[in-house]
Structures are given as structure tokens and as C-alpha cells.
Amino acid sequence: MIAAVDSARLQTELTTLASFSESPAPAVTRVVFSDMDLRARDYLKTLLAEASLVVREDAVGNTFARWPGGMPSLPPVATGSHCDAIPNAGRFDGTVGVLGGLEAIRRLQRSGFQPRRSIDLVMFTSEEPTRFGIGCLGSRLLAAALQVSTGDTLKSDGRTLNEWRFAAGFSGPLSDVALPAGSYAAFVELHIEQGPILDRRRLDIGVVTAIAAPASVRIVVEGEGGHAGAVLMPDRHDAFLAAAEIALAVEAAARGTGALDTVATTGVCEVFPGAINSVPSRARLEVDVRDIDLARRDSVLAAIRRACEETAARRGVTVHVEPINADPPAQCAQSIVDVITAVCEAHGLRHIPMISRAYHDSLFMARIAPTGMIFIPCRNGVSHRPDEYSSPDAIARGTAVLADTLAALAE
Numbered sequence: 001m002i003a004a005v006d007s008a009r010l011q012t013e014l015t016t017l018a019s020f021s022e023s024p025a026p027a028v029t030r031v032v033f034s035d036m037d038l039r040a041r042d043y044l045k046t047l048l049a050e051a052s053l054v055v056r057e058d059a060v061g062n063t064f065a066r067w068p069g070g071m072p073s074l075p076p077v078a079t080g081s082h083c084d085a086i087p088n089a090g091r092f093d094g095t096v097g098v099l100g101g102l103e104a105i106r107r108l109q110r111s112g113f114q115p116r117r118s119i120d121l122v123m124f125t126s127e128e129p130t131r132f133g134i135g136c137l138g139s140r141l142l143a144a145a146l147q148v149s150t151g152d153t154l155k156s157d158g159r160t161l162n163e164w165r166f167a168a169g170f171s172g173p174l175s176d177v178a179l180p181a182g183s184y185a186a187f188v189e190l191h192i193e194q195g196p197i198l199d200r201r202r203l204d205i206g207v208v209t210a211i212a213a214p215a216s217v218r219i220v221v222e223g224e225g226g227h228a229g230a231v232l233m234p235d236r237h238d239a240f241l242a243a244a245e246i247a248l249a250v251e252a253a254a255r256g257t258g259a260l261d262t263v264a265t266t267g268v269c270e271v272f273p274g275a276i277n278s279v280p281s282r283a284r285l286e287v288d289v290r291d292i293d294l295a296r297r298d299s300v301l302a303a304i305r306r307a308c309e310e311t312a313a314r315r316g317v318t319v320h321v322e323p324i325n326a327d328p329p330a331q332c333a334q335s336i337v338d339v340i341t342a343v344c345e346a347h348g349l350r351h352i353p354m355i356s357r358a359y360h361d362s363l364f365m366a367r368i369a370p371t372g373m374i375f376i377p378c379r380n381g382v383s384h385r386p387d388e389y390s391s392p393d394a395i396a397r398g399t400a401v402l403a404d405t406l407a408a409l410a411e
């Protein structure tokens with residue numbers, strides 16, 4: 001089954017796609033709606049045409065390539081991922097799911113398989129937040145999880161999202177992008193793990209059961225500044241020390257759930273005025289909380305808010321907590337998890353169930369379709385770096401599992 005994947009061709013296509021980059025190889029930089037993004041899209045469309053797929057592009061540039069099934073009135077099954085890359089990234093994040101998805105379809109075509117349901121390959125616009133500051137732009141709009149008015153409010157380099165997409169050739173109202181629930185019978189995304197577990201344990205496939213999602217908050221502490229020599233210790237309302245206590249409470253709240261899948265990070269701490277001889281008058285924290293269980297994640301956020309109130313009262317400072325974003329985590333559909341697992345078993349592949357700690361377009365596709373993800377190992381878990389690497393064999397195995405999964409879901 002793995003031999004039936006044209007691994008050499010897939011590798012050539014990954015190499016060619018990686019050449020559409022604003023940074024020199026091996027680094028890949030391909031920001032949505034840049035010249036390189038548009039050239040990569042043109043290249044992809046030549047491959048889709050060669051495979052006789054019917055291509056549609058929506059108003060934000062999500063690209064759908066359909067292999068029509070024998071019963072086109074049934075909801076199709078879909079696979080896909082993204083082709084954009086953050087600055088100085090590698091060549092496998094996202095692209096393995098697009099070109100691997102295409103090769104999975106070609107493998108089924110070569111084998112003479114006739115799908116009952118149509119099979120769509122989807123290339124999502126702007127999974128990475130580089131240009132517009134928001135991840136999964138295309139899949140968010142597909143799932144109606146983003147106001148269409150953001151077309152005029154999201155900006156990059158002085159141009160709105162609408163101006164960017166019109167210039168890139170994607171017209172029509174953003175409200176046309178959303179797909180109603182039930183549009184797809186299933187969605188399956190092939191992706192590199194972007195973590196070390198599969199590589200470390202020499203496993204072939206991770207069968208994703210849930211996708212964690214971040215909630216982030218900004219916490220501003222207002223205290224009282226003053227001369228570092230003159231203000232007596234009992235009189236102080238040091239904003240940084242209050243923030244430091246809050247940061248420790250963030251850690252305690254995440255550890256307190258007892259679940260390894262709960263993580264919380266205080267990744268930003270700015271202190272004002274930031275002078276060695278001045279008592280901090282203000283501190284700003286940014287905190288990221290993730291879990292695969294929404295209620296548990298929200299309980300951590302609530303614990304952080306309580307700690308803020310308690311610290312404010314005890315230290316005589318004011319604390320403002322402002323949400324930045326809070327996407328709900330997603331559970332993969334058990335029916336799809338079962339199919340992927342059965343395919344792995346049938347071919348003697350070493351596989352484990354796992355959760356996705358990074359978010360993907362699947363996080364939003366799961367809102368409108370039963371969704372699953374297939375992870376393959378990447379060397380040392382490295383991603384978003386030029387030395388990101390998945391072996392040709394790992395990619396071929398993932399592609400083969402995807403092909404058989406699509407066949408099972410579409411027949």
C-alpha cells in the first residue's frame with residue numbers, strides 16, 4: 001500500500017513548492033497573498049488540473065479541488081491543509097497535507113477506485129497568523145467563526161483584508177465563504193506532528209483524538225511607582241511583585257487540574273517604567289492557557305481571575321483582566337478515529353492515539369464536519385524552522401494511510 005504511493009513524485013513536488021519562498025533554501029517564507037504565495041497557488045493549480053480535479057476558489061482564496069464521485073448528491077469527504085509558511089520556516093508544515101492529499105487522491109485514481117462520494121482536496125488560506133494576526137483565517141471563515149466585517153477591519157501593511165484579497169484576485173463577498181454544517185461527510189487532515197513523541201518513540205502514525213485550543217488574556221496591574229530608595233517597604237504597592245504572584249498563580253492553576261493536557265504560560269511580562277531605581281508602577285502580562293477540555297480550560301481561566309482579585313486586594317493594586325481570544329478545543333469524530341486506526345492496523349503500522357497541542361485548520365473544520373487528523377513524525381519534533389524534516393518514508397506512509405482512510409469514507 002505504501003509502495004503504491006508515488007513517493008519520488010511527491011518529494012519532487014514538495015521541493016518545487018518549497019522553491020516559492022521569500023527566504024533562501026532551506027528556509028521557506030511564504031506569507032498569504034504575497035507574490036510567492038500566488039506563484040505557489042499557480043503551481044498547485046497546474047498539479048490539480050493534471051489530476052483532472054474540478055477547481056473552485058472562494059472569496060478568501062480557499063481552494064477546493066474535487067474528484068467527483070459516483071453519487072454527487074451525497075455530501076463529499078474532504079482532506080487538505082495549508083501552504084502558507086511563517087518567516088524562516090520549513091517546507092513540511094501544511095504542505096504535506098496538501099501535496100500528500102493530492103497524491104492520496106492520485107493513488108486512488110491509479111488503483112481504479114471509484115468513490116461513491118466526491119472527494120475534495122482543500123488548500124486553506126492563511127492558517128498562519130503572519131499577515132493578519134489571526135490563525136486559520138480561511139477555515140475560520142468556512143466555519144462562520146469570524147465576522148465577515150473583519151474584511152474591512154483586519155489590516156496588514158496599511159491594506160485591509162478585502163484590499164489584499166481583491167488584489168490577489170479573490171473577489172465576491174466574504175459571507176459566501178461559510179459552508180453550512182453537513183456540507184462534508186468527513187474531513188481528514190494529514191500533518192507533521194510538530195512535536196517529538198512519534199520520532200522519539202519510533203512510531204509511524206499518530207491518530208489524533210482531540211485538538212487543543214488556546215485562550216489568551218492580557219492582565220494589566222496598576223500599582224504605585226516611586227523612588228527605589230525613598231519609598232519605604234511597608235508603603236509600597238509594587239505592580240511587578242503583584243504580577244509575579246499572578247504568574248505563579250497561573251502555573252498553580254494549570255498544575256492544579258492534575259491533567260497533563262492542561263498547560264498555561266505567562267510569556268509576556270512588561271514592567272513600567274523599567275528603571276532600576278524606580279518602583280514598578282505598572283506591569284502587563286500576557287497569558288496563554290490551553291487544554292483539550294473546554295470546561296477544564298475555563299476553570300483555569302476562572303482560577304487566574306480569582307488570583308488576580310485576591311492579589312489586588314492584598315497588595316492594594318488594581319488588576320484588569322482582558323480576554324484576547326478563546327477558541328474552543330475540538331474533539332475528533334470517533335468514527336474517523338476508528339477508520340484511521342483500522343487502516344494502521346491493517347498495514348501493520350506502529351500507531352498511537354494522541355492529542356494535537358498545536359492548532360490546525362481541523363480545529364475549525366470540526367465545527368462543520370466529523371473530523372480526524374493523521375500525524376506523521378518529524379525529526380526531533382522541530383517545526384517552524386528551516387531544519388524541519390520528515391523523511392520521504394514517513395510522508396509516504398502518512399499519504400498511504402490518508403488514501404485508504406479517504407477510500408473507506410468515500411465508498
Ligand SMILES: [Zn+2]
Pocket residue numbers: 082093094127191360
Ligand atoms: Zn500547519
